[in-house]
Amino acid sequence: MTTAPHSHSSDGPRTASDFDTEPSPARETTEGTVYNVSGGDWDEIAAAAVKSDDERIIVNMGPQHPSTHGVLRLILEIDGETVTEARCGIGYLHTGIEKNLEFRTWTQGTTFVTRMDYLTPFFNETAYCLAVEKLLGITADIPDRASVIRVMLMELNRMSSHLVAIATGGMELGATTIMIYGFRDRELILDIYELITGLRMNHAYIRPGGLAQDLPPGAVDQVREFVKKMRKNIGEYDKLATGNPVFKGRMEGIGYLDLAGCMATGATGPIVRSAGLPHDLRKTQPYCGYEDYDFEVPTADTCDSYGRFLIRLEEMRQSLRIVEQCLDRLAPGPVMVADKKIAWPAQLALGPDGLGNSLDHIKKIMGTSMEALIHHFKLVTEGFRVPPGQTYAAVESPKGELGVHAVSDGGTRPYRVHFRDPSFTNLQAMAAMCEGGQVADVIVAVASIDPVMGGVDR
């Protein structure tokens, strides 16, 4: 207490002039010498912070924020209203699905993959099943009817996913009307899913080798009805949003990413198409018989959020065209491969308890054929074996290229399945889109990427 505040230690080899600030003052107490240490660096930083007039703030948006899609965490460094650096924090929804798959049979895998990107369940299932079929070498044996129904469901799914993208994107801009419209039309599609698969989401309807079951009676009529209704409803989005000066003002020129940027960051789907490249796997690497359908790949040359919005709207129109062609193309026939070592024996009619097999089927296999019962049991519990090797199957999901890298070691369970989810890759472009823009535009840019965290984190 009695020591002078600036008493210098006398015998140090370095003098005070070596430092920008004063060296540590020392004082003698009954406990010994006590030094007051203050690092020069901190004083400099404090002085610089006082002098500088900029407001460099780091803002954490999320992981629980209403306008980030799901549990996305955005770390923004802002200067006033300008974003100088933007980074993503992900992994808040990591579910370990890829690991879980390794402990179930190949068929049970569809139950898991459908929950990855929960807005595009049919795309996940189809991509996975295409990979498994490729490993099995039965790609050419898939019945036509199964492929047509797959395409129809995928295109319906493309619409429902784009509707959510437009709806939540609108909600994040404050345009709640679009949100109500989007969810209204999505409900119509979910009704079709429910009729066909029994579930509104997370279907596990598409199985390796075909489908879980055939279309129920009345499904075709309901889809036709829907197509008619949806043609009318799509016009409402045009009236409400396209050309709306407020909407355009928020979205034009925001989230800019040109073709070189898309290729570097690996962005696919509406993002690369908004940069003018008509890259669509349905055209370039057709699967499920897409080469036989008549549709166009819409593009824009604006590279911005507004272009992506217009592309999504136009893709929904094209999807309606494809769905109509599917309905015309539906011919009676099997929906599962003929190979009884892969196809589940039952047609999975609904039992009286709402689950499982029909009583007739159970009576037949229990009463008439012991071998059929054994075969059924082995196939359901053990599953089929897949020859060793690896493959990559990709489909064009509403968000871009959804790739599946599946490895088999010859067992009844996947050795490794890796999903290259478009949301995950596209989200990397967030930094390139947002840096240098305004904070409010970050939301628009992220909404135009349309990431779904279930797909990003898996």
Place this chain on the structure above:
Amino acid sequence: MSEQKNPGGSGENGRDGQEEAVPAQREDTGEVIGTRRGMFGADNGGDTSGYGGLVRTVRLPGESSRPYGGPAGTEGHGEFDEIADELEGALDEQGLVPGNVIEKTVVDRAELTFHIERGALPAVARILRDDPALRFELCTGVSGVHFPGDKGRELHAVYHLRSITHNRLIRLEVGVPDADPHVPSLVDVYPTNDWHERETYDFFGIVFDGHPALTRIMMPDDWQGFPQRKDYPLGGIPVEYKGARIPAPDQRRSYS
């Protein structure tokens, strides 16, 4: 018990007899990545299942010889040969010996895979991206695979490259030992691999040298271990339900 019943090389003989029963075994050629014994995962102590003598060698498709054919199952000289020729020519121009860089070439299920020596990976990727005849502009990321039985190259990093110009797809594969899990990063060539490499590091512990910020991306920062390796447990807990206890999926009996 299974060891006594089945000493030494009788596994090979036993395998021949099972050719019909095990459809997974297509041919005897290929890369051996492990051996499986018994069934139901009973490998600790006596196997009472009666399957104790079952021994199966797990083989992945092995090296292919020219001509490689093409993606649509083309016989003879096809697209894959063009890609291989171009790549080898370009490697020669750069003063690299193709035989050293490309460890082997596998054509399986109409897909082309180059197994690359890890040191040469960035050079190969750069050639594949920039050579006008190759032009693989889009990398769809890296996927890790863990083969504990593949001694000396337990960890595989698998890259898929897509050429939009030529509408082609190829696969690059790099195998590294568990003790030295280093692979050169491809972020310089394909910036899209930034997050993909972080993810593979997070799950498999493959260290991508030269990556700008190789940190965990999915798991919490302080997580121990690499969860998607084969030796990492699934981490499930037993489920108790109506007077029964059902073990976690990785603890149950399973068909191997």
Place this chain on the structure above:
Amino acid sequence: MGLEEKLPSGFLLTTVEQAAGWVRKSSVFPATFGLACCAIEMMTTGAGRYDLARFGMEVFRGSPRQADLMIVAGRVSQKMAPVLRQVYDQMPDPKWVISMGVCASSGGMFNNYAIVQGVDHIVPVDIYLPGCPPRPEMLMDAILKLHQKIQNTKLGVNQEQAAREAEEAALKALPLIEMKGLLR
């Protein structure tokens, strides 16, 4: 909580309980805690067809400080768990939690290293709602059941007694592993 805790038991308190419960249940503000698939169904519940506005609940609050109901909609990962607890701690009392979907309730099909096996490891849960994901009708049913629960919440000494009774019942209850037959 507040003044109502100090009130004497008897006729007056039961009436106040009823009044407070009625007021509370009629304006529950849910916090958005959308995590995964269930969040989409939660949004659907708020949208046109199912119209949660009928129960005075369509306004999802972005800030937990303005909310008194947390609908945990989806799988909770180990990385998300601390965030979830923090959001819960930021909510003012009285607060309620609905665990929506099997993943939030018990881990569901994701019995693995990444997912918390039931959100009740982190926060107290009032309503468990099964389904993968539950339909919007099921969510509304859960919300109505929660309204009933809020309506009948005890205050003051009555609350203490109710808590004591609940604890005694829980101590006497069989562990799940010993329960047989239909669990009802």
